[in-house]
Amino acid sequence: MIGWLEAVVLGLIQGLTEFLPISSSAHIRVVSAFFGWQDPGAAFTAVIQLGTEAAVLIYFRKDIWTIISTWTRALWTPELRGHPAAKMGWFVIAGTIPIAVLGITFKDEIETVFRDLRLIGTTLIVFGLVLWFADHTARNKLTLQKHLSLTHALIYGVAQSLALIPGVSRSGGTITAGLLLDYRREEAARYSFLLAIPAVLASGVLELFEIGEGQAPAWGPTILATIISFIVGYAAVAWFLKYISTHRFTGFVIYRILLGVFVIAAVSLGWIPA
Incomplete structure (x- = not known):
């Protein structure tokens, strides 16, 4: 079972890594294995992601309110249906379909x-290389308001669904797709965070019913980890958006490759169980 120390450590890891293109679920799995802790499981991971998603809701609260209110009013006000916020609402819905x-x-x-x-080690390396390729070939010029379309939204959505495999990274997958479509780095990241909201909330709420049952972690440590992930995650998303406005993703790519090689080596040498 997950103890209080594990909850603190895993909550910190979730908050630090959720918005970076390095896969928070992979880090939770790897750190647990390295310290000899029980695999916290998909339910625990999904629930503590509610903490980092709460950070997104607060950080982007003005954008989210504009999107929701405009999209809702556009349902019965035809002149609002061409508004960028109303269209963004439909794009987020469409982009959520693949992962659902x-x-x-x-x-x-x-x-x-x-x-x-x-598998996690392999995906860390492979998708790190894909991110590097996208970052160094992207023209970095498109914006969401002018260029996001239904086709692009679905492509983003397919990329997000790859994050069902730990090691791919939800933000890494969607940002990579955005870069390959020639969106600016910060624009790709912004849509990545907005697109994740329905999927993460739905997954977390559904998995709430698993907490405290069978082999799933107890409620106390899960709540503590979720609170910590929220606090750390809010600071992380602010830093990340500022960082990528002037920097490439090379550092994250190198880190992913090194971590992936370490994970595969550690399993092969018997240091940690697969």
Whole structure:
């Protein structure tokens, strides 16, 4: 079972890594294995992500309110249907469809085989290289308000669904897709965070029913980890958006590759179980 110390450590890791393109779920899985802790499982990971998602809701509260209110009013006010905020509402809904479908379809695999550390190490390396390629070939010029379309929203959504495999990274996958579509780095990150809201909230709420049952962690440590992830996550999202406005993702790519190599080596040498 997850203890109080594990809750503090894993809450910090979730808050620090959720918005960075390095995969928070991979870090939670790897750190737990390295310290000999029980795998906290997909339910615990999904629930503590509610903490970091709360940080997004507060950080982007003005944007989110504008999108929700305009989209809602546009349902019965035709002249508002072409408003960027109303269209953004539909784009977020459309972009959520792929992860909803795949999440339900592969629920058993997400909770079992997708958590294999050899797979996680491989995805850290492979998708790190894909991010590097996207970052160094992107023209970094498109904006969400002028260029986001239904097709682009669905492409973002498919990229987000790849994060069902720990090691891919929700933000890393969607930002990579945005860069390949030639969006500016900060624009790709902003849409990545907005797109994650429905998926993370839905997943976290559904998994709430698993907490405290069977092998799932108890409520106390889970709540503590969620609170910590919220506090740390709010600071992390502010720093990340400022950082990528003037920096490439090279540092994150190098880190992903090194961590992936370490994970695969550690499993191969028997230092940690797969």
